[in-house]
Amino acid sequence: MAGLNFEATHTDNRDILKIFAAEGVEFLLSCEGKVPVSECNGKIICLFFTANWCRPCRAFVPRLVELYETLRKRRINLEIIFISFDRDEDGFKEHFKNMPWLAVPFDLNLHRRLIDRYQVDRIPSFVPSCSDGITIEEDLIGCIEDYGADAFPFTRKRHEELKGIDIRKREEADLEELLGHEGGKFLISGDDRKVPLSELAGKTIGLYFGAYWSPPCCAFTVQLTDAYNNLKAAKGDCFEIVLISTDRDLEEFNVNKSTMPWLAVPYEDRTRHDLRRIFDVKGIPALVLIGPDGKVISVNGKLMVSSYGAEAFPFTESRIRDLEAALRKEGEALPPQVEDVKHEHVLKLDMAKAYVCDSCKKQGKFWTFSCDVCDYDLHPSCLEKVNKD
Numbered sequence: 001m002a003g004l005n006f007e008a009t010h011t012d013n014r015d016i017l018k019i020f021a022a023e024g025v026e027f028l029l030s031c032e033g034k035v036p037v038s039e040c041n042g043k044i045i046c047l048f049f050t051a052n053w054c055r056p057c058r059a060f061v062p063r064l065v066e067l068y069e070t071l072r073k074r075r076i077n078l079e080i081i082f083i084s085f086d087r088d089e090d091g092f093k094e095h096f097k098n099m100p101w102l103a104v105p106f107d108l109n110l111h112r113r114l115i116d117r118y119q120v121d122r123i124p125s126f127v128p129s130c131s132d133g134i135t136i137e138e139d140l141i142g143c144i145e146d147y148g149a150d151a152f153p154f155t156r157k158r159h160e161e162l163k164g165i166d167i168r169k170r171e172e173a174d175l176e177e178l179l180g181h182e183g184g185k186f187l188i189s190g191d192d193r194k195v196p197l198s199e200l201a202g203k204t205i206g207l208y209f210g211a212y213w214s215p216p217c218c219a220f221t222v223q224l225t226d227a228y229n230n231l232k233a234a235k236g237d238c239f240e241i242v243l244i245s246t247d248r249d250l251e252e253f254n255v256n257k258s259t260m261p262w263l264a265v266p267y268e269d270r271t272r273h274d275l276r277r278i279f280d281v282k283g284i285p286a287l288v289l290i291g292p293d294g295k296v297i298s299v300n301g302k303l304m305v306s307s308y309g310a311e312a313f314p315f316t317e318s319r320i321r322d323l324e325a326a327l328r329k330e331g332e333a334l335p336p337q338v339e340d341v342k343h344e345h346v347l348k349l350d351m352a353k354a355y356v357c358d359s360c361k362k363q364g365k366f367w368t369f370s371c372d373v374c375d376y377d378l379h380p381s382c383l384e385k386v387n388k389d
Protein backbone atom coordinates (compact mmCIF):
# COMPACT_ATOMS: atom_id res chain seq x y z
CA MET A 1 0.00 0.00 0.00
CA ALA A 2 2.96 2.29 0.48
CA GLY A 3 3.83 4.00 -2.81
CA LEU A 4 5.29 1.45 -5.14
CA ASN A 5 7.48 3.92 -6.95
CA PHE A 6 9.26 5.31 -3.92
CA GLU A 7 12.58 4.24 -5.30
CA ALA A 8 12.08 6.67 -8.15
CA THR A 9 11.07 9.59 -5.97
CA HIS A 10 13.59 9.09 -3.19
CA THR A 11 16.80 10.61 -4.36
CA ASP A 12 20.02 8.98 -3.48
CA ASN A 13 20.51 9.51 0.23
CA ARG A 14 24.18 10.21 -0.33
CA ASP A 15 23.24 13.88 -0.04
CA ILE A 16 22.54 13.51 3.67
CA LEU A 17 25.54 11.25 4.08
CA LYS A 18 27.68 13.75 2.17
CA ILE A 19 26.59 16.52 4.52
CA PHE A 20 27.38 14.30 7.50
CA ALA A 21 30.81 13.63 6.05
CA ALA A 22 31.40 17.35 5.45
CA GLU A 23 30.40 18.09 9.03
CA GLY A 24 32.71 15.41 10.37
CA VAL A 25 29.99 13.05 11.58
CA GLU A 26 31.63 9.64 11.53
CA PHE A 27 29.25 7.65 13.64
CA LEU A 28 25.67 7.79 14.87
CA LEU A 29 24.14 6.46 18.07
CA SER A 30 21.65 3.67 18.47
CA CYS A 31 20.18 2.54 21.79
CA GLU A 32 23.00 0.00 21.91
CA GLY A 33 25.90 2.32 21.17
CA LYS A 34 27.90 3.70 18.27
CA VAL A 35 26.96 2.86 14.69
CA PRO A 36 29.14 3.83 11.69
CA VAL A 37 27.38 6.27 9.32
CA SER A 38 28.08 3.81 6.51
CA GLU A 39 25.31 1.57 7.90
CA CYS A 40 22.85 4.02 6.39
CA ASN A 41 24.09 3.34 2.86
CA GLY A 42 21.26 2.23 0.63
CA LYS A 43 18.56 3.14 3.16
CA ILE A 44 15.82 5.74 2.86
CA ILE A 45 16.87 8.34 5.40
CA CYS A 46 14.66 10.82 7.20
CA LEU A 47 15.94 13.46 9.60
CA PHE A 48 13.91 14.14 12.73
CA PHE A 49 14.51 17.49 14.46
CA THR A 50 13.05 17.51 17.95
CA ALA A 51 13.67 18.34 21.63
CA ASN A 52 12.73 16.85 24.95
CA TRP A 53 11.68 20.22 26.42
CA CYS A 54 9.04 20.62 23.70
CA ARG A 55 5.63 19.16 24.52
CA PRO A 56 4.40 18.74 20.92
CA CYS A 57 7.68 16.90 20.21
CA ARG A 58 7.19 14.51 23.13
CA ALA A 59 3.59 13.90 22.02
CA PHE A 60 4.68 13.22 18.44
CA VAL A 61 7.43 10.67 19.20
CA PRO A 62 5.01 7.76 19.94
CA ARG A 63 3.19 8.42 16.63
CA LEU A 64 6.51 8.30 14.79
CA VAL A 65 7.56 5.12 16.61
CA GLU A 66 4.31 3.49 15.44
CA LEU A 67 5.02 4.59 11.87
CA TYR A 68 8.63 3.38 12.04
CA GLU A 69 7.65 -0.03 13.31
CA THR A 70 4.83 -0.43 10.80
CA LEU A 71 7.10 0.47 7.87
CA ARG A 72 9.83 -1.86 9.10
CA LYS A 73 7.25 -4.66 9.25
CA ARG A 74 6.41 -3.82 5.64
CA ARG A 75 10.13 -4.33 4.94
CA ILE A 76 10.67 -0.70 3.94
CA ASN A 77 14.35 0.05 4.35
CA LEU A 78 13.80 3.25 6.31
CA GLU A 79 16.10 4.90 8.81
CA ILE A 80 15.26 7.90 10.95
CA ILE A 81 18.02 10.05 12.39
CA PHE A 82 17.31 12.22 15.40
CA ILE A 83 18.93 15.67 15.43
CA SER A 84 18.47 17.32 18.79
CA PHE A 85 17.23 20.79 19.65
CA ASP A 86 17.97 20.03 23.32
CA ARG A 87 20.08 22.47 25.29
CA ASP A 88 21.95 19.85 27.29
CA GLU A 89 22.93 16.23 27.03
CA ASP A 90 20.55 15.10 29.78
CA GLY A 91 17.55 16.32 27.77
CA PHE A 92 18.96 14.68 24.67
CA LYS A 93 19.41 11.32 26.44
CA GLU A 94 15.99 11.50 28.06
CA HIS A 95 14.39 12.13 24.64
CA PHE A 96 16.43 9.53 22.77
CA LYS A 97 15.39 6.83 25.29
CA ASN A 98 11.99 6.73 23.59
CA MET A 99 13.30 6.30 20.05
CA PRO A 100 14.11 3.01 18.31
CA TRP A 101 16.12 4.73 15.54
CA LEU A 102 19.50 6.50 15.30
CA ALA A 103 20.77 9.87 16.54
CA VAL A 104 23.52 12.32 15.69
CA PRO A 105 25.62 12.35 18.90
CA PHE A 106 24.99 15.32 21.18
CA ASP A 107 27.07 18.31 20.09
CA LEU A 108 25.51 21.79 20.25
CA ASN A 109 27.68 23.28 17.48
CA LEU A 110 27.23 20.37 15.12
CA HIS A 111 23.46 20.37 15.70
CA ARG A 112 23.30 24.09 15.00
CA ARG A 113 25.14 23.65 11.71
CA LEU A 114 22.81 20.83 10.62
CA ILE A 115 19.75 22.87 11.65
CA ASP A 116 21.04 25.76 9.50
CA ARG A 117 21.80 23.52 6.53
CA TYR A 118 18.26 22.15 6.51
CA GLN A 119 16.74 25.55 7.42
CA VAL A 120 14.69 24.05 10.23
CA ASP A 121 12.73 26.83 11.93
CA ARG A 122 10.31 24.78 14.04
CA ILE A 123 10.10 21.52 15.93
CA PRO A 124 9.11 18.80 15.58
CA SER A 125 10.28 18.73 11.95
CA PHE A 126 10.66 15.68 9.78
CA VAL A 127 12.76 15.90 6.63
CA PRO A 128 12.60 13.02 4.15
CA SER A 129 15.41 12.50 1.67
CA CYS A 130 13.26 12.56 -1.46
CA SER A 131 13.16 15.13 -4.23
CA ASP A 132 9.40 15.87 -4.05
CA GLY A 133 9.05 15.36 -0.31
CA ILE A 134 6.52 17.35 1.71
CA THR A 135 8.39 20.33 3.10
CA ILE A 136 8.43 21.60 6.67
CA GLU A 137 6.14 24.49 5.59
CA GLU A 138 3.71 22.04 3.99
CA ASP A 139 3.44 20.33 7.38
CA LEU A 140 4.70 16.80 6.98
CA ILE A 141 4.26 16.37 10.75
CA GLY A 142 0.52 17.07 10.36
CA CYS A 143 0.36 14.64 7.46
CA ILE A 144 1.97 11.90 9.58
CA GLU A 145 -0.38 12.67 12.47
CA ASP A 146 -3.30 12.32 10.08
CA TYR A 147 -2.28 9.27 8.10
CA GLY A 148 0.40 7.44 10.09
CA ALA A 149 2.45 4.96 8.06
CA ASP A 150 0.20 5.51 5.04
CA ALA A 151 1.91 8.89 4.61
CA PHE A 152 4.97 7.04 3.31
CA PRO A 153 6.91 7.86 1.08
CA PHE A 154 6.18 11.41 2.40
CA THR A 155 5.80 12.95 -1.04
CA ARG A 156 3.32 15.59 -2.19
CA LYS A 157 1.92 13.07 -4.64
CA ARG A 158 1.20 10.61 -1.82
CA HIS A 159 -0.45 13.35 0.25
CA GLU A 160 -2.74 14.32 -2.66
CA GLU A 161 -3.63 10.65 -3.13
CA LEU A 162 -4.58 10.30 0.54
CA LYS A 163 -6.71 13.45 0.48
CA GLY A 164 -8.46 12.10 -2.62
CA ILE A 165 -9.24 8.82 -0.83
CA ASP A 166 -10.75 10.80 2.08
CA ILE A 167 -12.98 12.80 -0.27
CA ARG A 168 -14.19 9.66 -2.01
CA LYS A 169 -14.92 7.97 1.31
CA ARG A 170 -16.87 11.01 2.51
CA GLU A 171 -18.87 11.27 -0.69
CA GLU A 172 -19.63 7.60 -1.16
CA ALA A 173 -19.98 6.87 2.55
CA ASP A 174 -19.90 3.11 2.02
CA LEU A 175 -20.48 2.03 5.63
CA GLU A 176 -18.45 -1.14 5.37
CA GLU A 177 -15.51 0.83 4.06
CA LEU A 178 -15.95 3.71 6.50
CA LEU A 179 -16.51 1.70 9.66
CA GLY A 180 -14.70 -1.53 8.82
CA HIS A 181 -11.28 -1.94 10.38
CA GLU A 182 -8.33 -4.28 10.53
CA GLY A 183 -10.09 -6.38 13.17
CA GLY A 184 -13.13 -6.96 10.94
CA LYS A 185 -16.47 -5.62 9.79
CA PHE A 186 -18.28 -5.20 13.08
CA LEU A 187 -19.18 -2.69 15.77
CA ILE A 188 -19.66 -3.31 19.47
CA SER A 189 -22.74 -2.74 21.57
CA GLY A 190 -22.88 -1.21 25.05
CA ASP A 191 -22.83 -4.73 26.54
CA ASP A 192 -19.84 -5.76 24.39
CA ARG A 193 -21.59 -7.82 21.72
CA LYS A 194 -20.08 -7.80 18.23
CA VAL A 195 -22.65 -6.49 15.74
CA PRO A 196 -21.91 -7.04 12.03
CA LEU A 197 -21.83 -3.88 9.90
CA SER A 198 -24.31 -5.53 7.52
CA GLU A 199 -27.01 -4.87 10.15
CA LEU A 200 -26.73 -1.14 9.39
CA ALA A 201 -27.76 -1.57 5.75
CA GLY A 202 -30.80 0.48 4.75
CA LYS A 203 -30.86 2.52 7.97
CA THR A 204 -30.26 6.17 8.64
CA ILE A 205 -26.99 6.34 10.59
CA GLY A 206 -25.74 8.94 13.03
CA LEU A 207 -21.98 9.00 13.63
CA TYR A 208 -21.68 10.46 17.10
CA PHE A 209 -18.27 12.01 17.88
CA GLY A 210 -18.05 12.42 21.63
CA ALA A 211 -16.17 11.73 24.84
CA TYR A 212 -17.10 11.06 28.44
CA TRP A 213 -14.70 13.72 29.82
CA SER A 214 -16.56 16.47 27.96
CA PRO A 215 -19.57 17.96 29.83
CA PRO A 216 -21.20 19.24 26.58
CA CYS A 217 -21.00 15.68 25.22
CA CYS A 218 -22.62 14.20 28.34
CA ALA A 219 -25.43 16.76 28.03
CA PHE A 220 -25.91 15.98 24.35
CA THR A 221 -25.84 12.22 25.04
CA VAL A 222 -28.96 12.72 27.19
CA GLN A 223 -30.76 14.56 24.36
CA LEU A 224 -29.62 12.05 21.77
CA THR A 225 -30.71 9.09 23.92
CA ASP A 226 -34.14 10.63 24.24
CA ALA A 227 -34.45 11.15 20.49
CA TYR A 228 -33.10 7.65 19.81
CA ASN A 229 -35.53 5.93 22.16
CA ASN A 230 -38.48 7.94 20.81
CA LEU A 231 -37.51 7.08 17.24
CA LYS A 232 -37.13 3.38 18.03
CA ALA A 233 -40.56 3.39 19.69
CA ALA A 234 -42.24 5.30 16.85
CA LYS A 235 -40.53 3.96 13.75
CA GLY A 236 -38.79 0.74 14.73
CA ASP A 237 -35.36 -0.15 13.43
CA CYS A 238 -34.82 2.57 10.84
CA PHE A 239 -32.14 4.51 12.72
CA GLU A 240 -28.87 3.64 14.38
CA ILE A 241 -26.15 5.60 16.11
CA VAL A 242 -22.46 4.73 16.17
CA LEU A 243 -20.19 6.28 18.78
CA ILE A 244 -16.83 7.48 17.47
CA SER A 245 -15.14 8.01 20.81
CA THR A 246 -12.45 10.50 21.65
CA ASP A 247 -12.16 9.18 25.19
CA ARG A 248 -8.71 9.32 26.73
CA ASP A 249 -8.39 5.61 27.41
CA LEU A 250 -10.15 2.27 27.11
CA GLU A 251 -11.53 2.41 30.63
CA GLU A 252 -13.18 5.77 30.03
CA PHE A 253 -14.48 4.53 26.67
CA ASN A 254 -16.10 1.52 28.36
CA VAL A 255 -17.86 3.76 30.90
CA ASN A 256 -18.99 6.10 28.09
CA LYS A 257 -20.27 3.25 25.91
CA SER A 258 -22.12 1.60 28.80
CA THR A 259 -24.29 4.73 29.20
CA MET A 260 -25.47 4.51 25.57
CA PRO A 261 -28.13 2.30 23.97
CA TRP A 262 -26.41 2.26 20.56
CA LEU A 263 -23.23 0.90 18.96
CA ALA A 264 -19.58 1.97 18.92
CA VAL A 265 -16.45 1.61 16.80
CA PRO A 266 -13.99 -0.49 18.91
CA TYR A 267 -11.60 1.72 20.87
CA GLU A 268 -8.42 0.04 19.62
CA ASP A 269 -9.33 0.92 16.11
CA ARG A 270 -7.62 3.64 14.04
CA THR A 271 -10.92 4.10 12.21
CA ARG A 272 -11.96 6.46 15.03
CA HIS A 273 -9.12 8.78 14.09
CA ASP A 274 -9.72 8.41 10.33
CA LEU A 275 -13.43 9.26 10.63
CA ARG A 276 -12.66 12.47 12.49
CA ARG A 277 -10.37 13.50 9.65
CA ILE A 278 -12.65 12.33 6.81
CA PHE A 279 -15.62 14.31 8.17
CA ASP A 280 -13.41 17.20 9.28
CA VAL A 281 -14.73 17.08 12.85
CA LYS A 282 -13.21 20.05 14.66
CA GLY A 283 -15.08 19.93 17.96
CA ILE A 284 -17.20 17.57 20.02
CA PRO A 285 -20.01 16.72 20.39
CA ALA A 286 -20.71 16.32 16.66
CA LEU A 287 -23.26 14.21 14.82
CA VAL A 288 -22.81 13.28 11.17
CA LEU A 289 -25.97 11.85 9.60
CA ILE A 290 -25.83 9.37 6.74
CA GLY A 291 -28.97 8.43 4.82
CA PRO A 292 -30.13 4.89 3.91
CA ASP A 293 -28.63 5.47 0.43
CA GLY A 294 -25.18 5.97 1.94
CA LYS A 295 -25.06 9.71 1.22
CA VAL A 296 -24.20 12.20 3.94
CA ILE A 297 -27.39 14.08 4.88
CA SER A 298 -25.80 16.55 7.28
CA VAL A 299 -22.69 17.11 9.35
CA ASN A 300 -24.75 19.34 11.65
CA GLY A 301 -26.98 16.68 13.20
CA LYS A 302 -26.24 17.94 16.69
CA LEU A 303 -28.18 21.15 16.10
CA MET A 304 -31.09 19.24 14.56
CA VAL A 305 -31.34 16.80 17.46
CA SER A 306 -30.87 19.40 20.18
CA SER A 307 -33.53 21.61 18.54
CA TYR A 308 -36.15 19.10 17.45
CA GLY A 309 -35.25 15.70 18.96
CA ALA A 310 -36.88 12.71 17.25
CA GLU A 311 -39.13 15.11 15.32
CA ALA A 312 -36.15 15.98 13.13
CA PHE A 313 -36.13 12.51 11.54
CA PRO A 314 -35.25 11.82 8.69
CA PHE A 315 -33.01 14.89 9.20
CA THR A 316 -33.42 16.19 5.65
CA GLU A 317 -33.41 19.87 4.78
CA SER A 318 -37.06 19.74 3.79
CA ARG A 319 -38.00 18.15 7.13
CA ILE A 320 -36.19 20.91 9.03
CA ARG A 321 -37.86 23.57 6.84
CA ASP A 322 -41.28 22.08 7.65
CA LEU A 323 -40.52 22.09 11.38
CA GLU A 324 -39.37 25.71 11.23
CA ALA A 325 -42.50 26.73 9.31
CA ALA A 326 -44.75 24.98 11.84
CA LEU A 327 -42.95 26.73 14.65
CA ARG A 328 -43.38 30.13 12.98
CA LYS A 329 -47.07 29.46 12.51
CA GLU A 330 -47.43 28.50 16.16
CA GLY A 331 -45.85 31.79 17.16
CA GLU A 332 -48.08 33.80 14.83
CA ALA A 333 -51.13 32.33 16.55
CA LEU A 334 -49.97 33.55 19.96
CA PRO A 335 -50.51 37.09 21.32
CA PRO A 336 -47.34 39.25 21.53
CA GLN A 337 -48.03 39.98 25.19
CA VAL A 338 -50.42 38.72 27.86
CA GLU A 339 -51.35 39.01 31.51
CA ASP A 340 -51.53 35.78 33.47
CA VAL A 341 -53.43 35.34 36.75
CA LYS A 342 -50.38 33.69 38.33
CA HIS A 343 -47.95 36.58 37.72
CA GLU A 344 -48.05 40.26 38.56
CA HIS A 345 -46.20 41.58 35.48
CA VAL A 346 -47.06 41.64 31.81
CA LEU A 347 -45.53 38.67 29.95
CA LYS A 348 -44.05 38.92 26.47
CA LEU A 349 -43.92 36.24 23.79
CA ASP A 350 -40.33 35.11 23.39
CA MET A 351 -38.23 32.33 21.85
CA ALA A 352 -35.86 30.30 24.02
CA LYS A 353 -33.71 27.25 23.29
CA ALA A 354 -34.59 25.80 26.68
CA TYR A 355 -36.38 27.02 29.79
CA VAL A 356 -38.25 25.74 32.83
CA CYS A 357 -41.87 26.77 33.14
CA ASP A 358 -42.44 28.54 36.46
CA SER A 359 -46.01 27.24 36.66
CA CYS A 360 -45.74 23.48 35.98
CA LYS A 361 -41.97 23.33 36.62
CA LYS A 362 -41.44 21.26 33.46
CA GLN A 363 -38.92 21.88 30.64
CA GLY A 364 -39.92 23.96 27.69
CA LYS A 365 -38.34 25.04 24.42
CA PHE A 366 -39.04 27.61 21.70
CA TRP A 367 -42.12 29.72 22.47
CA THR A 368 -42.47 31.06 25.99
CA PHE A 369 -44.24 33.92 27.74
CA SER A 370 -41.49 35.55 29.73
CA CYS A 371 -41.20 38.46 32.13
CA ASP A 372 -38.77 41.31 31.48
CA VAL A 373 -38.82 42.37 35.13
CA CYS A 374 -38.11 39.07 36.84
CA ASP A 375 -36.83 35.73 35.60
CA TYR A 376 -40.22 34.17 34.92
CA ASP A 377 -41.20 31.79 32.06
CA LEU A 378 -44.51 30.24 31.19
CA HIS A 379 -45.50 27.56 28.66
CA PRO A 380 -48.06 29.04 26.26
CA SER A 381 -50.20 26.03 27.26
CA CYS A 382 -49.92 26.95 30.96
CA LEU A 383 -51.33 30.44 30.37
CA GLU A 384 -54.43 31.49 32.36
CA LYS A 385 -55.39 34.86 30.95
CA VAL A 386 -56.59 37.59 33.31
CA ASN A 387 -60.28 38.06 32.70
CA LYS A 388 -60.67 41.76 31.87
CA ASP A 389 -64.51 41.73 31.93
Ligand SMILES: [Zn+2]
Nearest residue numbers: 357360379382
Ligand atom coordinates in the same frame (compact mmCIF):
# COMPACT_ATOMS: atom_id res chain seq x y z
ZN1 LIG B 1 -45.90 24.83 32.13
Ligand SMILES: [Zn+2]
Nearest residue numbers: 345371373374
Ligand atom coordinates in the same frame (compact mmCIF):
# COMPACT_ATOMS: atom_id res chain seq x y z
ZN1 LIG C 1 -42.26 39.36 36.55
